[in-house]
Amino acid sequence: MIRLENLTKIYSTGVVGRRGIVAVDSVSFKIKIGEIVSLVGESGSGKTTIGKLILRLIKPTSGKIYFLDREISSYKPLEYYRNVQGVFQDPFSSFNPIYKVDRIFENVNRYLLNLPRSEFWGKVEESLKSVGLNPRDVLGKYPHQMSGGQLQRTLIARALVIGAKFLVADEIISMLDASTRVDVLNILGDLRDSIGLGILFVTHDLSLGYYISDTTVIMYRGSVVEMGDTEKVFKNPVHPYTKMLLEAVPTFKKKWEPSKEMFKIESGSLIFRGGCKYYSRCPFRRDVCKEFDGNLSEVEENHWAACALFGR
Amino acid sequence: MDILKVNDLKVYYKTLRGSVKAIDGVTFTIRKGEVLGIAGESGCGKSTLVNFFVLPKEPMYHAGGSVILEDIDITKLSKNELRKIRYEKISIIPQYSMDALSPTKKIKVIIKDIIREHGKHVDHTLIEERLSMVNLSKKVLDMYPVELSGGMRQRATMVVSTLLNPKVLIADEITSALDVSTQKFVIEMLMGFMDRKIVDSMIFITHDLSILYQIATRVMVLYAGKVVEIGPMEEVIKSPVHPYTKALVYSLPEMNVRFKEKRLKGIPGHPPHLLNPPAGCRFHDRCPVARERCQEEEPPLVKVGEDHYVYCWEVKV
Secondary structure (H helix, E strand, O other), rough: OEEEEEEEEEEEEOHHHHEEEEEEEEEEEOOOOOOOEEOOOOOOOHHHHHHHOOOOOOOOOOEEEEEOOOHHHHOOOOHHHHHHHEEEEOOOOOOOOOOOOOHHHHHHHHHHHOOOOHHHHHHHHHHHOOOOHHHHHOOOOOOOOOOOOHHHHHHHHHHHHHHHOOOEEOOOOOOOOHHHHHHHHHHHHHHHHHHHEEEEEEEEEEEHHHHOOOEEEEEEEOOEEEEHHHHHHHHHOOOOOHHHHHOOOOOOOOOOOOOOOHHOOOOOOOOOOOOOOHHHHOOOHHHHHHHHHOOOOEEEEOEEEOOOOOOO | OEEEEEEEEEEEEEEOEEEEEEEEEEEEEEOOEEEEEEEEOOOOOOOHHHHHHOOOOEEEEEEEEEEEOOOHHHHHHHHHEEEEEEOEEEEOOOOOOHOOEEEEEEEHHHHHHHHHHHHOOOHHHHHHHHHHHOOOOOOHHEEEHHHHOOOHHHHHHHHHHHOOOEEEEEOOOOOOOOOOHHHHHHHHHHHHHOOOOOOOOOEEEEEOOHHHHHOOOOOEEOOOOOOEEEEEEHHHHHHOHHHHHHHHHHOOOOOOOOOOOOOOOOOOOOOOOOOOOOOOOOOHOOOOOOOOOHHOOOOOOEEEEOOOOEEEOOOOO
């Protein structure tokens, strides 16, 4: 459904944009119809940038994104946004606090759908019900009268009214309370199974990704370090970074082991000089890593990793 | 030995429509050498409770009960008396600790101000040692907060908060904005303060039970301004007793569950408004086992294990 091909985004900063920050570095993966792909990484790994690129909020420096086998820049904006929609982290900032919640739906009808009023509001009520909301709790209310979970579900309902086939969900769970998190996740899972919605689930929380996604893509400083079938990536991690992340996830099963000294280096203070990007933090590094090209190699069926030491 | 004894504490907020009962009759103690975790949804009163210990300010006010810190009832102290105790006896790493430092002062000025305010001598080697404990170099002393990254500012705040060796250190949601890998370092640094006896006991607030499980000795679960369950961390997680704690623990996507195999359930409904909290048990309208009695009478305190208590009508021992 969505296919990224050697996608690269360089932000320019500094005086007259002379310094470039490589936010996304030659990333390729695809998302099938009715598939949830979770994009996992620390802050600054480029996961949000990928979401923005797919939503055409920014332009790629190089590389291409295809939606249904057509490059996304070849779609007319309205046509594209009827198919691809996004929901973001902070539900309160997605709404204008001085207008009622209804307005986000009204705008949808005005610009994208142009349906007769009764037909349109019938559709709105239907999609609100499909995300587990009672239309009476939503319509006619102001954003501050609703909880974060309700607002977030309203935004998902908005994407459904439009008839979106693909949803970029950027950290949509992180600001919600534990008691409502699972409900929002379950809605994503249900929509995948019922209408075949494709979802890019951007998160830093591995346990959420494990619960809901079919495929996991792990990013480190703009590059994919490991990806594949969620079960395989979590049960049989190959890249040292993936292993470290999985070990750091707090669970009820076991207590944390003390961190290895090597992991404690600040990630921001590192300068990249070619070779493996994870080199300076990696406890298993060797000389070959300095020349590593960062390409993914197949570990098993449907599971790839980018580590110079794999297979050695 | 108990360092802090909280007895039937009530902390309300003054509003035009009446008092919001944010903390309504909370009783617990903190023992020497332990990490007490406080968990609950947003709006349950976690932050109100600890902010009251450190700086009770308008519109928050004390509506009853006592907080005894080493034989002194801090609810009876004046603002100036409380000022002396703050940082020395009880200290906090606030929720938005990245933004807690004054932007117009260099880090060293902030540090020296606090030391002088408490009439202590400025010990440079001590300051440098503390900075190195949180992985900061002494160069940061000459920098302004804007020159540091968010994580560095948070760690600088950790140093400031613990400089005068407080008996009780409160950490309010300090890990929520961090990546998984950084979360672990920050918590390890925090435990370093405990190991070196710089702080005696700690209150660790988070909505994330799985992080609490890594460090807390005991856990107290709050719901709508009241304690629902308090007990040893291990026991509460492995065998929660109160219906709310159960729902909370079982709603967490642990790394062993997948949507396709087993569907987790959230808690339906939302917490009550605390302007006019419901009678009886405050969880009754969301509770799967609630009966008539729960809507009318306050639930009793039931001992369910060694050091493990719940407030619930439906628990049988």
